[in-house]
Amino acid sequence: MKTLKDFNFKNKKVLIRVDFNVPLNDAFEITDDTRIKAVKPTIIKILEDGGSCILMSHLGRPKDKENEFSLNHIVNKVSETIGVQVKFSEDCVGEQTVKDAANLKPGELLLLENLRYHKEETTGDVHFAKQLAALGDFYVNDAFGTAHRAHASTAIIARFFPENKCFGTLLEREIESINKVLNSNQKPVTAIIGGAKVSSKITIIENILDKIDHLIVGGGMAFTFIKAQGGQIGDSLVEDDKMDLALSILEQAKQKNVEIHLPVDAVIADSFSENANTKGCPIDQIPKGWMGLDSGQKTNAHFAGIIRESKTILWNGPVGVFEMKPFSHGTISMGIAIAEATKNGCFSLVGGGDSVSAVKQFGFENKVSYVSTGGGAMLEMLEGKTLPGIAAILD
Numbered sequence: 001m002k003t004l005k006d007f008n009f010k011n012k013k014v015l016i017r018v019d020f021n022v023p024l025n026d027a028f029e030i031t032d033d034t035r036i037k038a039v040k041p042t043i044i045k046i047l048e049d050g051g052s053c054i055l056m057s058h059l060g061r062p063k064d065k066e067n068e069f070s071l072n073h074i075v076n077k078v079s080e081t082i083g084v085q086v087k088f089s090e091d092c093v094g095e096q097t098v099k100d101a102a103n104l105k106p107g108e109l110l111l112l113e114n115l116r117y118h119k120e121e122t123t124g125d126v127h128f129a130k131q132l133a134a135l136g137d138f139y140v141n142d143a144f145g146t147a148h149r150a151h152a153s154t155a156i157i158a159r160f161f162p163e164n165k166c167f168g169t170l171l172e173r174e175i176e177s178i179n180k181v182l183n184s185n186q187k188p189v190t191a192i193i194g195g196a197k198v199s200s201k202i203t204i205i206e207n208i209l210d211k212i213d214h215l216i217v218g219g220g221m222a223f224t225f226i227k228a229q230g231g232q233i234g235d236s237l238v239e240d241d242k243m244d245l246a247l248s249i250l251e252q253a254k255q256k257n258v259e260i261h262l263p264v265d266a267v268i269a270d271s272f273s274e275n276a277n278t279k280g281c282p283i284d285q286i287p288k289g290w291m292g293l294d295s296g297q298k299t300n301a302h303f304a305g306i307i308r309e310s311k312t313i314l315w316n317g318p319v320g321v322f323e324m325k326p327f328s329h330g331t332i333s334m335g336i337a338i339a340e341a342t343k344n345g346c347f348s349l350v351g352g353g354d355s356v357s358a359v360k361q362f363g364f365e366n367k368v369s370y371v372s373t374g375g376g377a378m379l380e381m382l383e384g385k386t387l388p389g390i391a392a393i394l395d
Contacts, residue, residue: 001184001393002166003168003172004046004172005171006293009045009050010049010051010106012046013052013061014051014134014135014139015056015140016043016046016055016056016141017041017143018055018182019358019374020059020074020111020113020138021060022059025069025347030077030224033077033081035145035373036077037081038170039170042140042168043055046140050107051230053108054104054135054333055078055086055109055110055116056063056110058115058146058154059071059114060114061387065117069146071088071113072090072300077315082109084107084394087100087104087108087109091113092113092114098135099186101124115153118150118363121153122151123152126152129153129156132153132157133202139157139164139165140152140162140165140168141167141168141390141392141393145373145376145379147171147388148376148380154358154389154392155293156392157352158390158393165392166255166393167393175390177349177369177370178349181347182382184211186312188209188213188310189214189310190213190306190307191205191214191215191314191316192314192316193215193217193316193317194218194219194223195220195316195317195318196219197219197221197237197239198224201221201316201317203384205249207384209256210250212258213257213258214256214260214261215302216300216307218295218319218330219237219265219318219320222263222283223237223238223283224238226251227240227243228285231283231284231285232254232286233283234268234290234291236268236291237241237291249357256360261306263283263295263296264282264296264299265280265283265299267295267327267329268291268293269291269293269326269327270290270296272321274289274325276331278293279296282316282370293321294329294331295319295330295333300334303333303337304333304336307337307338308337312348313342313347314351315334315368316350317354317355318330318331322358322362331362333368335359335367339364342368342369347369348368349370351372351375351378352375356375359371
């Protein structure tokens, strides 16, 4: 696997695919700059070698060239975060962009306009990729969040750099962290899979069963397992058409000597609301008119015990509706246990949009080993898929 460490970038113009698809408020101010900070080590290494960087990214899903999706809004924040004044090109291809790139001197940074202002980006157009490639003489992919897309700037462009291409620091760490979980000899390995639906996580579960010792199932998806085993779940979220699948997972786990841990109690509510009436209840005895919205105290204690004994942990998906304070305790309890295990030498990887939001919201971001920056990309890697943006560099 070729990484930045294998190259010196003196006098090279380096095209870097970054993921600056950052959230903006109504005043076009960045509300979370995690993705910008994440690529800083890659940019600094190239600049310190004596090279220059041409940054390519998308922002949102523009249908035309709407101003709200212009990367010009983030230039000042990128300059401030990296510590180098960023130049901006008002397009990502074309005559002026070619001039902007040609005029770039060693130590300078150029940010191109939104790649998705051109539909050729998402269709993986070869001519568009060739135009991008002509701007630099080396290609670095450091955008894990788009590595599962076969887009022009992630998969196609690499063809024009048969020797001069590598992974950036962020993408390297993402790949290493996921492989560390999937191929760990630090046992026991525990996967915590939460979220709303079994259907969205089934491929992950089936792919990791051979690699783990414990599977903790939480969140809304747990109720499909409980109902499939004959439990009463009231008005809780359930996928009735996935109950056979849930029983099949339980059977597969048994055959592979994987212990599955389901919630034993829940915090239930009489409506999906922060102001609902709530009480504790065995998870298989939820009355009609009530729904489970968080894991209960006994469950939290049991899950925490499993986590503290683990040497490798994957956490994908919350175990309750943590966005509402009355139903956040299960997810917080999970975070505390993972932080303690990590402090004691366990490797912990957190990924998936809601899990990442939870660790940031409750202050666990720096208490776990690694927080993935790519939701869909991480899920596809855990499912065992080859990601186009990664394959293009390895090719």
